[in-house]
Amino acid sequence: MAVAVLSLCYLIGSITFIVGLKMLSHPRTARRGNLVAAAGMGIAIIGTIFLYRTDDGLPLHNYGWIFSGLIIGGIIGTVLARKVKMTAMPEMVSLFNGMGGLCAALISVNEFDHLLHVDPLLFVIGALVSGNNLILHVFIILAGLIIGSISFAGSMIALGKLAGKIGVWRFQGQQVVNIAVLLITLLLAIGLLTTNTFFNGWIFGLIMLMALLYGVLFVMPIGGADMPVVISVLNSCTGIAAACGGFLYDNQVMLTGGILVGSAGAILTVLMCKAMNRSLKNVLLGSFGGVQSDHAAQAQQSYKEITVSDAAVVLAYAKKVMIVPGYGLAVAQAQHTCHELEKLLEERGVEVKYAIHPVAGRMPGHMNVLLAEADVSYEKLLEMEQANSEFETTDAVLVLGANDVVNPAAKEDPGSPIYGMPVLEVEKAGTIIVNKRSMKPGYAGIENMLFYRPKTAMLFGDAKQVLQQLIQAIKEL
Amino acid sequence: MISLLQFLHDHLEMAYIVVLSIFLGVEVISRVPSVLHTPLMSGANAIHGVVIIGAIIVMGQASPDNYFALIIGFLAVIVGTLNVVGGFVVTDRMLDMFRTRKKKEA
Numbered sequence: 001m002a003v004a005v006l007s008l009c010y011l012i013g014s015i016t017f018i019v020g021l022k023m024l025s026h027p028r029t030a031r032r033g034n035l036v037a038a039a040g041m042g043i044a045i046i047g048t049i050f051l052y053r054t055d056d057g058l059p060l061h062n063y064g065w066i067f068s069g070l071i072i073g074g075i076i077g078t079v080l081a082r083k084v085k086m087t088a089m090p091e092m093v094s095l096f097n098g099m100g101g102l103c104a105a106l107i108s109v110n111e112f113d114h115l116l117h118v119d120p121l122l123f124v125i126g127a128l129v130s131g132n133n134l135i136l137h138v139f140i141i142l143a144g145l146i147i148g149s150i151s152f153a154g155s156m157i158a159l160g161k162l163a164g165k166i167g168v169w170r171f172q173g174q175q176v177v178n179i180a181v182l183l184i185t186l187l188l189a190i191g192l193l194t195t196n197t198f199f200n201g202w203i204f205g206l207i208m209l210m211a212l213l214y215g216v217l218f219v220m221p222i223g224g225a226d227m228p229v230v231i232s233v234l235n236s237c238t239g240i241a242a243a244c245g246g247f248l249y250d251n252q253v254m255l256t257g258g259i260l261v262g263s264a265g266a267i268l269t270v271l272m273c274k275a276m277n278r279s280l281k282n283v284l285l286g287s288f289g290g291v292q293s294d295h296a297a298q299a300q301q302s303y304k305e306i307t308v309s310d311a312a313v314v315l316a317y318a319k320k321v322m323i324v325p326g327y328g329l330a331v332a333q334a335q336h337t338c339h340e341l342e343k344l345l346e347e348r349g350v351e352v353k354y355a356i357h358p359v360a361g362r363m364p365g366h367m368n369v370l371l372a373e374a375d376v377s378y379e380k381l382l383e384m385e386q387a388n389s390e391f392e393t394t395d396a397v398l399v400l401g402a403n404d405v406v407n408p409a410a411k412e413d414p415g416s417p418i419y420g421m422p423v424l425e426v427e428k429a430g431t432i433i434v435n436k437r438s439m440k441p442g443y444a445g446i447e448n449m450l451f452y453r454p455k456t457a458m459l460f461g462d463a464k465q466v467l468q469q470l471i472q473a474i475k476e477l
Numbered sequence: 478m479i480s481l482l483q484f485l486h487d488h489l490e491m492a493y494i495v496v497l498s499i500f501l502g503v504e505v506i507s508r509v510p511s512v513l514h515t516p517l518m519s520g521a522n523a524i525h526g527v528v529i530i531g532a533i534i535v536m537g538q539a540s541p542d543n544y545f546a547l548i549i550g551f552l553a554v555i556v557g558t559l560n561v562v563g564g565f566v567v568t569d570r571m572l573d574m575f576r577t578r579k580k581k582e583a
Contacts (some may be wrong), residue, residue, distance in 0.1 A: 017524050018501060024520045024568075025509035031572040034520050038565040041527060045561075048530045052537065060537025062547070069536065069551050073558025080559075081566035092567050093519050096526070100560035103528045106553035110535045110546050117543070136484050235518060238525045245531035247491060255494050257527035263502030264521050268514065271506070365515035369571055 002051040002059075009047030010253040016040025017257050021264065044253045045070075086373050087330040090362040094159040094231050097238055101151030104241035105208065108145035111248060112138075112204050135193055137248070142189045144244035145204075146211040151237040153215025158230050161219070162362055169220045175285065178217045185210040222284070228363045229272050229283050236265025272359065278421065303439070306457035308466065311433050312473035315341075318395035318431075320351040322387065324424055325367045326360050328401010328436065332463035335374035338400065341471050342376065348474075353380050355387030355397075355424050357405035384422060391428035399426065399434040401463050407448045418446060432456045435466050516571045523564025529557030 016036050023033025052060050060066070077096070084092050115138070160166035171177075188207045191198040222230055243258030245251065273280050306314075315321055323342070329335060342352045354376065360367045368381060382390065391397070399406055402424075409416035410423045426432050432455055439451065439458075450456055459466055485492055509517055536550035 013527070017527075018505075021502075021505045021517075021521065021524070024517050025505055025513060027510065027513060030513060030516060031569065034516075034523075034565060034568045034572060037520065037524055038569075041524070041561055041565070044527065044530060045533065048533050049537075052534060054538055060534070062536055062539060062541065062550075065547060065551050066533055066536050066554060069532075069554030070558050073555040074562045076555075077559040077562035077564075078566055081563045081570065084567070089515070089519075089567065089571065092563065093515075093522050096560045096563040096567070097522050099556040099563070100522070100525050100528055103526075103532055103553050103557035103560060106549050106556070107528070107531045107535050110539070110549045110553065113543075113546055113549070114538075136481075232518060235522055235525070238528075239521070242525045242528035242531075243495070245528050247488070249531060249534055250488075250491070251530060251534075252491075252494060254527050254530055255491060256498050257524050259495050259498035260502045260505075261521045261525040263499040264506045265502075265518075267503050267506040268518060268521075271514075363515045363518070365513060369515055 003053050006047050006051035006053075007252075009043050009051065010251070013040040013044035013047075013253040014256040016043075017253075017260055021260065085333070086335075086370060087333060088163075089369065090227070090231065090366065091159050091162045093363070094155045094162060094227075094234075097231065097235050098152045098155030098159065100238040101148045101155060101234070101241055104144050104148030104238065104245060105152060105211075106148075107245055107248075108141045108148065109204075109208070111141050112145075113201070115141075116201060138193055140244050140247045142192065142207065144241050144248065145208055146185060146189065147237050147244065148241040149208050149211035150215040150218065151234045151241060153212040154219045154230065154234045154237075155215075157216055157219040158227050158234065161222075162227050166220075168223055174217075174221055178214065181210060181214045181217055185214060218284075226283050228359065228366075229269055229280070231363070232265055232269040232272060233280075233284070236262050236269060239263075239265055278418075303451050304454075304457050306433060306459050308459070308469045309473050311457070311459050312470050312477060314396050314431055314433065315345060315398065315470065316348055316350065316474045316477050318350055320353070320390075320394045320396075321345060322353050322355050322382075322391065322394045322397045322426075322429065324355045324357070324360075324397060324399045324402050324406060324426060325371065326357075326400060326402020326405060327362060327366075328403075328463050330361055330366065330370055331401065332465075334400065334462075334464035334467050335370045335376075337464050337467040337471070339371070339374040339376050341467050341474075342380070344471055344474055353382055353387075353390070355384070355391075355426075356381050357384055357402070357424050360402055360405050384424060388425050388428075391425055394429040395431065397426045397429040397432045399432065399436075400467075401435060401437075403436070403448055404446060406450055407446060408450050408453075409446065409448070413449075416446065426450070427453065427455065430455070433459050435459045435461065435463055437462060516568055519564060519568040519571060523561060523568055526557060526561035526564050529554065529561055532557040 017040060020033045020037025023029035023036060049066060081092060157166060185207055188203060192203050219230055239258045239261030243255050243262060246255030246258055273283060345352050354371060356367050404418060406424050406426050407418060408427060410418045410421040413419060434451060434456060451458060532553035536554050539546035539550050
């Protein structure tokens with residue numbers, strides 16, 4: 001009876017995941033969708049705790065451990081998720097993703113440990129009775145271990161990169177080393193599967209170590225600007241690792257949830273790459289911003305600076321202003337100040353809109369989330385195509401901490417690493433004011449020719465401070 | 478090869494789930510507006526936290542004197558819960574901002 005009820009719980013769980021994901025993809029139902037999926041998860045978890053029966057028909061034990069684990073994890077998770085600033089949201093997603101990967105890897109460790117403790121004789125008989133299913137069992141354990149470990153290590157490095165703590169690390173022959181590490185991992189795994197002498201904890205530990213190392217090496221050469229794509233890939237990986245658990249325990253809800261996320265993550269990755277007009281291979285090999293085509297930049301190094309009061313005049317007397325937000329806005333937590341400026345300009349009769357590049361910031365939709373927090377109205381956010389058709393009728397563009405998404409090299413310089421990526425064509429507008437902290441190239445490490453163009457004026461400083469000064473200056477006009 | 482076929486036959490139901498889920502995932506995501514990419518990624522992130530169920534099963538079966546298994550299982554439960562709870566709470570927070578904006582417009 002208990003098992004039948006549990007099956008029902010899992011069925012409900014699976015349905016809520018599907019319905020939840022579906023609802024999450026529509027703005028109106030998104031929030032409810034998240035709650036629906038969370039409720040289904042709750043049902044599946046509680047059902048597992050109380051209704052699960054082992055192969056021998058026994059209920060689970062170690063309740064003390066299970067509940068303290070759930071409580072500790074729950075408290076830490078809630079606090080982290082509640083306290084974190086909106087700008088650090090991508091980091092959080094990366095962190096939680098890594099935790100899921102680690103969880104899958106630890107399950108594999110435990111299952112393998114369990115196998116080692118089984119009486120060898122029983123083990124052999126079991127293998128004989130069930131044909132070669134034992135090998136497949138170990139295969140799934142290994143798959144969960146390797147994928148989970150890569151996902152964990154990769155997510156942690158991605159987290160460090162998003163937080164700006166880890167830079168890009170490249171060396172000669174890096175691809176060869178990466179492939180070698182992955183190959184060694186796989187060879188060890190095959191060895192463990194097929195050779196009796198390899199069937200021990202040491203080799204297993206070594207495989208985990210190599211998989212972790214590969215996760216680190218895999219993310220290391222990729223530029224910070226590509227982290228959204230990387231996180232999406234790792235998200236997909238963790239889904240597959242979770243699905244391995246589904247196979248291991250014949251558990252349908254783990255399987256549905258895991259595979260659903262695995263395929264959804266894969267498609268999301270493809271969508272993101274499409275938005276940047278780059279192939280996934282290109283992103284993952286880390287070719288972004290390696291050797292830059294900065295020969296053009298060296299030819300004409302002069303750029304124009306503009307004072308805050310001049311910029312204020314330009315903005316206040318324009319008919320139509322387009323704001324292009326980027327990561328700089330997020331770092332400076334300037335979304336509220338930006339909204340204030342928008343309101344102030346609107347009061348003066350200036351039409352203000354936002355041009356949102358699909359990969360501006362550190363995640364797709366990052367800017368939308370950020371501006372939504374500051375109560376910027378939904379209609380003011382223009383998607384790229386729409387914005388590009390409106391730049392011609394725009395008097396002034398204010399670029400706030402965005403760089404690569406407005407780089408004209410993507411259209412003009414075939415030698416540029418980002419050549420072919422759709423960008424916001426801000427140059428069509430009358431005047432372009434670029435706010436940046438310094439002339440340093442953006443996250444992708446590519447020189448931006450826009451800054452040297454005659455129509456462009458640079459306004460250096462922290463986005464928030466600059467915006468505050470602008471507001472002050474406009475008020476005094 | 479034969480063992481693989483046998484495995485497939487034994488787990489036919491699972492194979493169907495895998496195939497259908499793949500198509501389902503693709504269907505659901507390909508129609509999402511870019512505004513919702515981040516919350517959706519975060520929501521999907523929370524859903525793969527379903528791996529916690531495996532952690533609970535492992536933990537609940539570990540023999541009480543095998544401290545290695547207990548500690549590893551305990552860690553697995555903690556990080557799995559982190560994934561689930563953190564994932565859903567972060568997603569809710571992101572979506573909450575969309576909601577407040579809508580209310581004010583209305």
